[in-house]
Amino acid sequence: MKRRMTLGDFLVAYLHRIGVRHVFGIPGDLALKLFFAFGRKQDLQIHTFSHEPGVGFAADGYARATGKIGVICVTYGAGGHNMVNPVAGSFSERVPLLIFSGGPGEEERKLGTLIHHQAREIESQHRIYQEVTCASRVITNPRDAAQQLHEVACAVWAEQRPGYVEIHRDMVDREIEVAEELLEEGHLRFHESDARRVEEAARETAAMFNASRRPVLVAGIEIHRYKATHGLIELAEKMGAPVLTTVLGKGAFPMDHPLHMGVHIGPISPPPIVARMDEADFVLNLGCLRTDMNFGNRPPQIIQEKSVWAVDRKVDVKYHTY
Known part of the structure; x- marks a missing residue:
């Protein structure tokens, strides 16, 4: 069953x-129709700024503080290009943002002249955002516009990274087809894991833990992003193992908990942490990105025989991956 409505209303x-109740942005000529659409909804608050980087950082902070998607709306060219720095930071640190940019309409594109604030080509802005988002679309077809937007939003939530949707000026008031479930389905969901692989990985990880005498648990940024702190506390208390966090993951485990030991930054960690890691015979890394910062800007010293890494929807147990 499909419903017909304008793209802006959809x-x-x-x-x-x-669950979006806040939009961060700066109105601009090619995004005005988007802002008019947002303004028609009384319980949707629009927060405007004077400079696009401020928009990006505000939406980033909102997403971190609330655990929700930070929604952004800017104009094409000057607005979109000025947003790249905060969006790139959100991509690196796993922050879910949904960026809407206006774009030139069909009439402007047919003129054969440069659009104001255009880079090399009209599509250049989209290509730039492909490098700093987990999903991106330019909405041009009324028949699949709703599905395209839904796919980007799903990717943003599942990957906990920014997504980009460019809506050309003359598309906002176009009538589109909308599948009923896109309006009634409910909230977004994380990816579901393969139960058989999870069971096998858990069995092998448990065997490594049971054979250990000095286990350590390290928590990273994905614990924050995937709302897993409660489960982490339960696991740590059952293991009875000290818990470290990475720099990005600081706060993923309560700092006042008796098992909390501090922040692990590789060989430049405080001496007690370095000593505890050196003597560990089992290290369970949960949601820890393999970044230079997490390794203290030194070559990573990973002893795979005693390590398990669960990150990016994969689990590395010793030398193999689930």
């Missing part, structure tokens, strides 16, 4: 369905 209804 966008507002869809954002409301997934």
Whole structure:
């Protein structure tokens, strides 16, 4: 069953369905129709700024503080290009942002002249954002516009990284087809794991832990992003193992908990942490990105025989991957 409505009305209804109540942005000529659509919804608050990087950092902070998606709306060219730095930071640190940019309409694109603030080509802005987002689309077809937007939003939530949607000026008021479930399905979901692989990985990890005498648990940024702190506390208390966090993962485990030992930054960690890691015979890394910062900007000293890494929807147990 499909419903017909304007793209602007669908966008507002869809954002409301997934729990969005705040939009951060700066109005600009090619994004004005988007802002008019947002303004028609009384319980959707629009927060405007004077400079696009401030928009990006505010939406980033909102997403970190609330655990929700930070929604951004800017204009094409000057607005979109000025947003790249905060969006790139959100991509690196796993922050879910949904960026909407206006774009030139069909009439402007047919002129054969440069659009104001255009880079090399009209599509250049989209290509730039492909490098700093987990999913990106330019909405041009009324028949699949709703599905395209939904796919980006799903990717943003599942990957906990920014996504980009460019909506050309003359598309906002176009009538589109909308599948009923896109308006009634409910909230977004994380990816489901393969139960058989999870069971096998858990069995092998448990065997390594049971054979250990000096286990250590290290918690990273994905514990924050995937709302797993409660489960982490339960696991740590059952293991009875000291818990370290990475720099990005600081706060993923309560700092006042008796098992909390501090922040692990490789060989430049405080001496007690370095000593505890050196003597560990089992290290369970949960949600820890393999970044230079997490290794103290030194070559990583990973002894695979005693390590398990669960990150990026994969589990590395010793020398193999689930």
